[in-house]
Amino acid sequence: MMTRLETELPALPETGLARREFLIATAGVGGGLVLGFLLPRVMGPQAKHGAETSTFRTESRPFVPNAFIRVDPDGLVTLTVHKVEMGQGTFTSIPMLVAEEMDIDLAKVKLEQAPADDKKYADPILGSQVTGGSTSIRGAWKPLREAGAMARILLLTAASKQWNVPLEECTTSGGMISHGKSGKTVSYGEVAGAAALLPIPQKVQLKDPQHYRLIGTPAKRLDTPSKVNGQAKFGIDAQVPNMKIATVAASPILGGKLTSVDDSKARSIKGVVQVVKLEDAVAVVADHMWAAKQGLAALDIKWDGGRNASLDIKDIVGQLQEASNNQGRAAPGVVARSVGDFRKTFEQSKHRFEATYQVPFLSQAGLEPMNCTVHVQPDRCDIWVGTQVPTLAQAGAMTLTKLPAEKIFIHNHYIGGGFGRRLDVDFINQAVAIAKQLPYPVKVVWTREEDMQHGIYRPYYYDKLSAALDDQGKPIAWSHRVTGSSVMSRWVPQMVENGLDPDAVEGARDPLYARDNLLVEYIRQEPPGIVTGWWRGVGVTHNMFMIESFIDELAHLAKQDPLAYRLSQIDHVPRAKAVLQLAADKAGWGGALPQNQGRGLSVQFAFGSYVAQVAEVEVGKDDIRVKRVVCAVDCGTVVNPDTVVAQMEGGIIFGISGALYDQITVKQGRVEQSNFDNYRVLRMNEAPVIEVHLIRNNEAPGGVGEPGTAAVAPAIANAVFAATGKRIRTLPLVPSLMQT
């Protein structure tokens, strides 16, 4: 029999619960086994800083399982999970963990999505029911394996009792239990009922990684077939009997209000049914989107622009700059981290270097525009939508409809690219507000223009980095002052302590370099009119651009090779060193390139994963072409290697669009970009060759959805410098380069 590593079930401190209460077994309907278990809730910024599970939420409440494994008498295993598929493959990776420990085929595990109930289906790291921040596998890693192992041992015990043979003589494989000596076999389903009556053991043994059959193998994604034949249902595909279709226009001036609307022309368009007014928007309801669009165009709307009517991006950047320079402020920013004495070292040093970097507002621009279908009735409210936060959607609908939670039904759908945008529910609330005024169900679909101009944008950051250098040009003191909007203050205010937004400084407060004298500060400066939110790679995306550009500048100042310069400073993080060396080797670092071409690199530790990239670029007259990206990843135990590679490829391509082209700007209170012609995203003919190299080990799994995006912008900026000698400190690179 294979060896298993013993693991103590985690204790839940300060609740007084015995650890066996982490799992409960009950008889399922029809005589199967239902195993309920608790995914531990982890709160606090440390949870996002690499530690797998650090602080448990100390909340005393009765044990309510928040995830379930059910084994039916017919042998079918059902796993209830609380995630939404967004293309990251978690729908396949999560059941893989259970199937691995239970010794069953992946195909035998059926998945059910949990309904919106924050108490039961909380994400162990983020703490409420969300899918984001590369936490899916990281949070599920241990509890799911433990639960799978527990289910297996209960079934095994039930069989050994039935046969009256020692447990150790029984083995499991493919959903069957066998007793070698007697040749007896029984299926999981047949002993499921008996297993449900057994007490839960105090300990459970997890498989030794060297015996993994599934984890680490390229399993096929389970959701794919329906996505190549048109059968998959995204939110926008919801079809409800008697449904009408609406499209909306919110005030074109950010934050403006509706004054009046003349809808006489719109109403005469065939197919237009109704015009609905909200405080800050108008919706045209019609038989189909075409009539709704035409109706909207035919409206004569008067807006009250309010105080943002003359807002310009220059004003916003000016305010950030002023805040960063501390003008008119009594105190500097909130200190996010202070080690040693940065100021003293900096002031006394002969060699110093400072630079400011800027990254723009960004739209996530997922390919599926915002949409939501709602039917409000006196006694219930149904919502068909693709959301990463069903409980927030439910809460919003409760407020708007005054219905209790149990009368709000969220029918969750596939999401056509979340990238952080579907962590907000503004569009869902708006659809509920519209549906409240209608006696029939309505599908509200935003046009691409509406989606881009009324987004929730990645903040503009204006960061200043300073370093004191020794005689060899190595940093001995380092400071990073982050200035920008606080997404968390709006989205999860409980995680902002003493004014410190942990996301804004994520990646900045633990740089790989100069850790003896470190000062990281955060200055919160909210842009007028603009609502800020999540974007793939979150805080790390912006901070890595700053840090890895800055260290590249320091290498150049020290007249050293950027690779050797970095390698000489990261002995304390061998895994980072290893990915950096691997990426450089595979990329042929140091090899000659034609004129106007260059290589640049970056290395980072974020989301629990180590990632290094080398980008090769060619700089033309009015464009930058990324020709090749070599990426080395150490994300600990690889659950599904193909998903890791796919996520890196996708993250890199997403990041290239942001690095080269994308920005949301404001003029006279209006967002200037509107569609993919002026918000350019990378296309097939522009996509580089991408090579992903994995370093495999048995460390806890790190995130893979976001790191690829964060690492690529600095690698490209550094490559542009190598090619041209021009240091671009403001993204996006192409427009900035054209201005130099």
Place this chain on the structure above:
Amino acid sequence: MVTLNVNGKDHALDIPDDMPILWAVRDVIGLTGTKFGCGKALCGACTVHLDGNPIRSCVTPVSAAAGKKITTIEAIGDTPEGRKVQQAWLALEVVQCGYCQSGQVMAASALLKSTPNPTDQDIDQAMAGNICRCGTYPRIRAAIKQAANVKAA
């Protein structure tokens, strides 16, 4: 009244002449596999075939389809190229969120029909109009090549 032939079936529809095929197919006929991404021929999510040629259905009025045959993603698997493309897509795990993939599969099927052994340049040209925000381009390229090497089933 407009008559649209979609996937071999005639639909008599009471819709205006200038209505884009996209909305007729999605909102009136109820085939939702064809996607809306931009509405301006910029993203390719809405790609369908009109007499075998790929078109952007968001900007092509139903009047342009009079007397012609529309094929959508729901029926492309019935064509030899469509089936090869779908199989290659699954074999190479192209799909991420999947939203663009209806359009990608339609564009790739049309490419293979007109150019059974496409070069990288052919692929660039045929596929550059189809945005994938999830960045599946490397796999799309590989899957097209794989599908091209498969003999018609």
